[in-house]
Amino acid sequence: MATVTGLIDPPLAAPAALAESLKRAWRAGADPDAAAALAEHPVLLGYQSLVIDLAYEEYCLREEAGPAPAVAEFAARFPAHEALVREVLDGHRQLADHPELLAAAPAWPQPGDRFEQLVVVRELGRGAFARVYLANDPDAGGRSVVLKLTPGPSREAHFLGGIAHPHIVPVLWARQSGGFAAVCMPFVGETTLRDIIAGPAPLGLDRRVELAARLAGAVEHLHRAGLVHGDLKPSNVIVAPDGRPYLIDFNLCADLAAPAHRCGGTLPYMPPEWLRVVAGGGTAVPATTADVYSFGVLLFELLTGHVPAEPGTTDSARAAAELLQRPTAPRAPVAPAALAGLVRRCLDPVPERRPEIGRVRGTLERHLARRARRCAVAAVALAVVLGGLVAVALARRPVEPPSAGPAPPARSAPVLSPDPWLEKPATAAEHFECGRRALKEGYVTAALKSFEDADRLEPSGPNTAYLAYAHSLAANHLGAAELYRRAIDAKFAPAWVRNNLARALLQSGGTRAKLSSARTEVAAALELVSDLPAARLNRAYVRFRLVLGSGYEVSDDPAARDDIEAALAGPVESAEMYTNAALVLLTFGGGKENPRARAVWCLKQAIRLGRPPARLLTDPIFQKQLGAKERAELGGLTPGPAVPAAPDPHLVCPPLNSHTFARAGAP
Incomplete structure (x- = not known):
């Protein structure tokens, strides 16, 4: 186990309190530098709202001292949150241009406050004139809802009241309350398309x-x-x-x-x-x-x-x-x-x-239809070619002379099962087979549709698990995690399902509860198949994320380094895997030269696979742990061509035939 050498600011263990203490110090005269604070206190990196809050505080203080920083350069100092920092600063400028909007602004609610019949849980986001909160509705059995508050009047509910569409969030109720225009809507999630575009x-x-x-x-x-x-x-x-x-x-x-x-x-x-x-x-x-x-x-x-x-x-x-x-x-x-x-x-x-x-x-829909038709045509062509090869092989087979014995009984022609790629699938089994073939060919959208149909017609552990895997490939990690859990509840829990659930939890948020659950799932996967490279990579990365979120500095963790080496020896490589490996090695290397040199090698491999050096070197951990000579060496490298189609080494591909089915630890 790792040795804990010390806490970061023990009296301020809560990340929010730590952020507030930093802002107080800046207001008292300390140099405001949010990027440096995040590098010094990486525990804050797991909380997007605190990162944005610190960046905004620094910008406002520098604007007061004059002149205001250039927005593009300022936001670029926070590469993982650059777009959101820019949006907040755009809203800041709109408010500066329209100060009348702040003249009588009411006090915003805080977590734990009641607003109407709702209990505010936390802030989900903010714009130029509004804030959005996650809240619970005790009158509806504790249902999670979204509460949007805008100072003064708002016509949003007026417009949405008559709109009903499957891709527009409906309004549950709207009213003026406490100086706000309040709109309550169902909570459908908090992952935005912006998060997905910027995701790994x-x-x-x-x-x-x-x-x-x-x-x-x-x-x-x-x-x-x-x-x-x-x-x-x-x-x-x-x-x-x-x-x-x-x-x-x-x-x-x-x-x-x-x-x-x-x-x-x-x-x-x-x-x-x-x-x-x-x-x-x-x-x-x-x-x-x-x-x-x-x-x-x-x-x-x-x-x-x-x-x-x-x-x-x-x-x-x-x-x-x-x-x-x-x-x-x-x-x-x-x-x-x-x-x-x-x-x-x-x-x-x-x-x-x-x-x-x-x-x-x-x-756009015609593009999707053409892709689906090409997929079907390719399958037909493949079937024709394979059929022709079989016919040629049979024709070339030597003909044995007839035996002197009685003639064998006549046999009917073999009955071939219908190919779900050639005919419209009707049963759950046909939809499932169609989805597996789509996965083999790399058609994620087609696989999603097929597994959805299979799971709808016949809910089962395998159908749900394969649907979860398709959602993982589509970067819908919250949905994938929920579906993997459903498969496990249905008593379908092979190693690939447990590992991939851990990966989905890692990708869907940085809360300690999710990370602890991910650790449990990856341990279960390794109990079933002890040498899964993806599971060992996830185990090391879970350990890294837990330490990052706890605020502990760890000097050494040989087990984590062994897991990384096992993952690097696996058949799959990607820029993300090498980047994560470098993070783990630098965190758990204990200051030893060999892990540090190995981490630099990993970063070189990430650059070879297309990761820009500038993007890597803005990471607070790399800034703190690498020396000037190493950073200069990496910064001078030219990234290779990106490989977007590379498989995710953190995921285990579900079995697409009997061999991989057995290898993946399925029951």
């Missing part, structure tokens, strides 16, 4: 297009109801544990019949006609074409991982003018060309030339 596991192309198509359908429904959303962006999309996207935040929604409205939203997603209004002042006429442009930016980001352009200032007018200088039709490096063309049409600077959102949805 890239989505497959089909999954990205499927999400975009469903969102386009929600926007189309709004337009048919005579409304425009006004602020389409990935952080305004919740992806539920079952993988379903939900459009949220209708605070800037507008009626198409209105003569004009105030331009709001987020600058990188605004169309040029709105940017010109922001740059020069005034109001704009609500138009569906503005939503189409914003959706085009969202689609661009979903396909490429970044927006076409980012402003370098939080001053609204100057940022809008800066964005107007960008290329009129940025090219998205996307294949196939049809999707790139669709993005360009949505981002056309002339509003009248942009397609209607219904046509956008249709193009």
Whole structure:
């Protein structure tokens, strides 16, 4: 076991108290430096809200001292939270431009407070004018709900009240209370599309297009109801544990019949006609074409991982003018060309030339249909080729002379079971087989659909477990964890299920309860199959995350290092695996030279597989543990080509044939 050498600030063991003490010290005259504080106190890195709070506090203090830091450079100091830091600073600028909004702002509720009949649990997020909380409703049996509060009046509930769509969160109730416009909605999850885009596991192309198509359908429904959303962006999309996207935040929604409205939203997603209004002042006429442009930016980001352009200032007018200088039709490096063309049409600077959102949805759905047809055609071609090879082999087989004995009894032709790729599957078994073939071919979206149908027709441990694995590949970790648990409850708990549940828990949040559960699951996996490389990698990384979240400094952990070496000897490699291995080695190396040199080697392998050195070297642990010479050496390396299709070494592939089924420890 590791030796604990000391606590970080024992009197301030609670992360929130630690963050408050840092802010108090800054206000008393200490140099505000959130990035340095996070490097010194890595326990804070497990709490996104505290990271954003510290970054915002530093920005405000530096702005007061003058001049304000450049937003792009400031946000880049927090690479894992860069987009959220930028959004908070955009909201800060809007409030600075409209101080009347703060004149009579009521006190925001705190965790444990009651608001109406609800008990506030914690803050989920905040924008320029509103805050969103997770709350419990004791009158509804403790059901979790979302409470959105906006100072003063808000028309969000007015617009949402008449909207019913499977990808728009409904309103449970809305009223004025305590100086706020309060809206209560069902809690469908807290993972946003922004989290998924910025996450470590890239989505497959089909999954990205499927999400975009469903969102386009929600926007189309709004337009048919005579409304425009006004602020389409990935952080305004919740992806539920079952993988379903939900459009949220209708605070800037507008009626198409209105003569004009105030331009709001987020600058990188605004169309040029709105940017010109922001740059020069005034109001704009609500138009569906503005939503189409914003959706085009969202689609661009979903396909490429970044927006076409980012402003370098939080001053609204100057940022809008800066964005107007960008290329009129940025090219998205996307294949196939049809999707790139669709993005360009949505981002056309002339509003009248942009397609209607219904046509956008249709193009995305046709892309998915073509992919499905190609998948089926490929399966047919494979069957034909295999059939031809069998026929040739039979024709070339030597013919034995007839024997003198009696003729053998006549046999009927063999009856072949229907191929679920050639005919429409009907039974749960056929859907399941279809899903397994889709996994072999790498069609995650098709596998998701097949396993969903199999589990719906015949709920069982294997059906649910395979559906969970497909959700893991689609980066829906919360949904995958829930489904893996359902499979285990159904008495289906092979090693691959227990290990993959641990991975889903690691990916779905940094709470200590989840990490402890992940440790239990990975231990169960290794009891079944003691040499699973993925399980040993997860065990080491769980140990690292638990220590990181506890605030302990650990000098040595040979078991964790042994697990890492076993994982590195496995058949699968990826940039994430090597990065995590380096983190574990530096944390548990005890200052010894060999683990440190091994960690540097791991980082070189991560760079070889496409991880940019600058992204690695901004990590607080690497900044603290590596010397200047090592950082300079790594920083001078050129990253190799990214390998997005590489399998996740933290996951165990479920058995796709009898050999792997037995190897994975299935009962």
